[in-house]
Amino acid sequence: MNFEQSDDRRMLSETLRRYLAEAYDISHRNAVAYDAPYHDPEKWAELAELGLFYALVSEDKGGMGGHGFDIVTVFEELGRALCPEPVLGQLIAASLMADLDDLMAGTRYAVALSERDAPYDLSDISTEAVNDRLTGRKSVVYGAPAAEILLVAARQGDEISLWEVPASEVEISGYAMIDGGPAGEVFFDDTPAKLVAADARKMLANAMDRGALALCAEALGAMDVVQDMLVDYLKTRKQFGQPIGAFQALQHRAIDLAIEIEQARSIVILAASAEGTEAFPKRAAQAKHLVGKIARLVAEEAIQMHGGIGITWEYPLSHYAKRLVMIDHQLGDSDWHLERLMAGLAAT
Amino acid sequence: MNFEQSDDRRMLSETLRRYLAEAYDISHRNAVAYDAPYHDPEKWAELAELGLFYALVSEDKGGMGGHGFDIVTVFEELGRALCPEPVLGQLIAASLMADLDDLMAGTRYAVALSERDAPYDLSDISTEAVNDRLTGRKSVVYGAPAAEILLVAARQGDEISLWEVPASEVEISGYAMIDGGPAGEVFFDDTPAKLVAADARKMLANAMDRGALALCAEALGAMDVVQDMLVDYLKTRKQFGQPIGAFQALQHRAIDLAIEIEQARSIVILAASAEGTEAFPKRAAQAKHLVGKIARLVAEEAIQMHGGIGITWEYPLSHYAKRLVMIDHQLGDSDWHLERLMAGLAAT
């Protein structure tokens, strides 16, 4: 039993932390996160040079990582820095394709899965592939306005298939997310596409679980920052002649948050360790469920204990809080993953 | 709009409160509640003389009450005193029969509804009526070992029918409930019975909702007592040189409880006001759902804030706490009633 990070991952983590802290100070972060293309292409290139995308790819595909704990290492740091770069799409794409050289070099991918009436469950999608052409609409595709290549899930006969389309050949309406970063509507109208996999259901499910793990780790990184902000605020903000951290009601609530954050950390570790095994779907669902709840609680409680300052745009907490809440809207929310767990129980 | 009790009900309430406080001081209450017949037949007779059962019956059937607020008035006082008398069976029976003279005079009724695999939902019962004879087992029938007459729900063809059987002609295994008071297993084996209603489903549903309202009011009365105990304890118990009520974390939790108790009071008022109208099933379900949750919370939090003393047999709080928790096990628990509400929403 050993809960230490490997040396390689610790180095990656430190490199990323140093780079991101400098590259994405909060004012630059907000400047790029809310204006088209809603991220910073120059910094994306620098991240590629740092080898970020190699960390998401296994050695047998030419990368230097790709395991659960690599995903966690990378996304925890992205979360700490509130980095708006659409790395999530890159990770999901990396789980879906055979040739990843371009991806590792920094070609931007977005994976178009969700639709208006099928936000989380691929079984419900209606985008259709007929004769190597796609028709339909994908909604709130993360990274879409920044992407060079799209991977698209579509119904073909009874199967869920996967397709590749250059972003330039599709109509994309991009916008910022409320917590910053790029997303968009993607419209297919008899659009030519290249088949990646005719029966992609299993592969997609696994890729989405890896994405869910990444989002959990991102939340964990952000929660650690919020926790530090909160502790600092409780120690320094004075009301009624005392630091507000002297008030026992706030103390106990802050402690309950700290305990929940440790729970989040543990379930992320558990899910990461299960990545690549049969247990992964259950562990990923547990992680996304639990982290979804905890992240929302941390956001709400941290704001409440900060008072007014916590809901100002200028104070960074508000942006962390938004990210923590909105992470639950990506790749299945806490209830959706709870339903997966319930189905698992009912089947026993 | 007027939230004052009528004079009649106020008098009833005061009379009952005075009588019960004297008749059921906690040591007498515990002495009778845990030893066969698990209630006090002498006091039952006195309650009958006080006219208690007339308050549960409407004027057109010879009583003096029977409305939602009468039920609430009576059961709130029973809850305050932690009275173990099986008045609930009497109330339910009163909602089911035409001739209530014996009932009002004090003949004890128990209503046998639940079965092991059908604790709350009559649709699932398996006790059967064939040729005016009953076969089956009713489980955890409240008041059974004290009853003189049983009313029994049984399946007859496609209908849920209702039957009357003298308790002396049935095998009853009685026991105390963990929170005191009588309950028992009732075994029917080709037992002769008198038909009360061939299609009793609607009538039973309404009687059970009236029972649920009564249980909510009982919980409310008990919660008010627990609240007083807690406030008193917070003011007087000293630790670290101060009354523990000086500690803000406990203050805030006590306040949150007080707010919940007001919510419970309000939903009971709402349900009582709806009794006899089309809205009653929904209001009763809301009340039993909400009160079930709140009563449990009040019990758990009051114990926790009392510390060790709260879980001793000698200190009355423990018995109130048990009653508050176990009320949720009668006539549908908070989840079962939530499911009724969910079904109502889904149907809109």
Place this chain on the structure above:
Amino acid sequence: MDLSFSPRELAFQAEVRRFLQEALPPEIAERVAHGKGPTRDDMERWHAILNEKGWLSGNWPTTHGGCGWGPIEQHIFEEESALANAPRIVPFGLKMLAPVLMKFGTTAQQEEYLPRILDGRDWWCQGYSEPGAGSDLASLKTRAARDGDHYIVNGQKTWTTLGQYANRIFCLVRTATEGKPQAGISFLLIDLDTPGIEMRPIRLIEGGYEVNEVFFTDVRVPVANLVGEENEGWTIAKFLLGHERTNIAGTGFSVQALEKVKALGRTIQRGGKPLIQNPLFAARLAEVEAELDAMKITNLRMLSKAAQGGTLGAEPSMLKIKGTVIRQALNDLARRALGPAAAPFPSEELDNLAITPAEHAHAAADYFNNRKISIYGGSNEIQRNILAKEMLGR
């Protein structure tokens, strides 16, 4: 026990409904319903319409030309207004300053300011909180030093709601530093055109602007603008904090939010079925509906007591806490129901994409913005402290 309104109250309710249906411009109601308003213009138009009807001063006593509504009429008006998506009346002049002037102001002050509040010539805002004095209001530092017929005001106020539209501000200022912090506070009326005042907007979490910082540098305020006695401002502050009684629970807003969530549950499809048939969603919805239905009764119990002249103790604080928790739970449910569709940052262009039904495009923004309701006007923690003092005597 009788939970229903009296025939007179029912008639009033019907009258309010009729008026709202006739007088409330639909485009304003739509903006409010969709979370895009009210705009400044909407607020001013609605103010004028209500003034013309004579209903702007519902809470004012008839002796001051008001309608003299009791707590129940006020509640009916506020609830119906919320349900009709009317703009909420900007309370600073009508509901806060006016009662203060009636109770503490001179006849001259009443005659000068009350008509200007009604006809909209004055838009008042509030200068209470400071960066170092939020929950602990008594520690405020903005200084008003006497200089002949004037006070010289220096300091900073914050969280001044809608200050960007206001032309006047009423402030708590420090006129003495001896004794208890509460002792040296005064209540001052300040014209925002006076030299030395700077109003800076504060952007909020969801991207909008509604509160401001106000900076005072050697601002000369006539002594005639003092309300009540010098150093007696804390009495006024307490009067005001305890004054608002009828809309604390915000039941109208919550009822409206609940109906929106229900409609959402029926509209949104998940797995080929309406979301409202999903057990987890339905459970959360049914739970909050029961909470809200209970709180409506708690609210009516308080109003009924107030209408009969009873003194209110704990009730307003309880309603503030439960009311905000319920509204926030409804905002949370709406946001979650939308799934990814709640993620886009609201904008004009987005409307054309119809990612959500139009009335829900601001669901996430509303959720984030409404974190404020458990913070402002005495945070829920402060309310719990007030209640603890009453319940535990400390």
Place this chain on the structure above:
Amino acid sequence: MDLSFSPRELAFQAEVRRFLQEALPPEIAERVAHGKGPTRDDMERWHAILNEKGWLSGNWPTTHGGCGWGPIEQHIFEEESALANAPRIVPFGLKMLAPVLMKFGTTAQQEEYLPRILDGRDWWCQGYSEPGAGSDLASLKTRAARDGDHYIVNGQKTWTTLGQYANRIFCLVRTATEGKPQAGISFLLIDLDTPGIEMRPIRLIEGGYEVNEVFFTDVRVPVANLVGEENEGWTIAKFLLGHERTNIAGTGFSVQALEKVKALGRTIQRGGKPLIQNPLFAARLAEVEAELDAMKITNLRMLSKAAQGGTLGAEPSMLKIKGTVIRQALNDLARRALGPAAAPFPSEELDNLAITPAEHAHAAADYFNNRKISIYGGSNEIQRNILAKEMLGR
């Protein structure tokens, strides 16, 4: 990162499992599983069996004849024991007094008492809390006044677990009243046969007996029974409070409780289907399972740190809080799953009625009794205070 046990640890786990299977009397395991035990006799039998195996002293260092297990071995032993429904080792002698004697006791004390703990001649109980000194242990009042070679002890202890079976008690007593309350406390060993001691059982909420009050009236205790220095007992108390590290989360008990609830969900029929298919039940079960799976990792992280010699700060208090919350949630779920069948007061006669599966007849009693776990050993509120001090420096 590697969450699995090492081959050595796995071999140990297998050995523990084998031993439990072979050595644990099935009737004892059944009584434990059904909430009817362990009885006094069960505890003594199991104590003797473990002593014969040499595993009673798992946490003792080899220098004192113990097994010298590290934190991970101890955890494995405790978790497997819980899963096998073994009686929990009575901790007062083995896990509390013994480490105290090893660290603070004289050689004579060690030689006299340690063997008697192992072979069962002494059953120790604990005299810490008093009616006026619960969470605030330092305010204890039981007085030990020096009289030549003896202390004369007067006062009252309470919450003395299993005191009814014990022949000895270790106590915190007051030997001085000057200075800070912590300063005048001493740690004293008392033979319960000494004249002047009365042990009175306290009946608990669910009807059982496990704790006691102990009254001391002029009880003469040899000065030789003092452990450590006079007036230095607080150091020992703190040592003990911080000593137990491996079973704080109680994961074994929770895992076992979870499995029981799952089995219940599969057994109980509702509407012709197993309860586990009911969405609300399944949701609550899946939620607490995720919490438990997470806490198991938190627990292992702490053990791994302890095994590597790291100092533990906040972890034990966090695990105490979360561990009790989870166990109580599982007790709550089991009770609710049973519906009315949970209502009967457990008794011998009831068993024949088979109202519930036998192993669940005590579900409600367990739920009520286990309210204690968030109260004793430093209530969850005290744990939060400890954590706040560490996190906020106050």
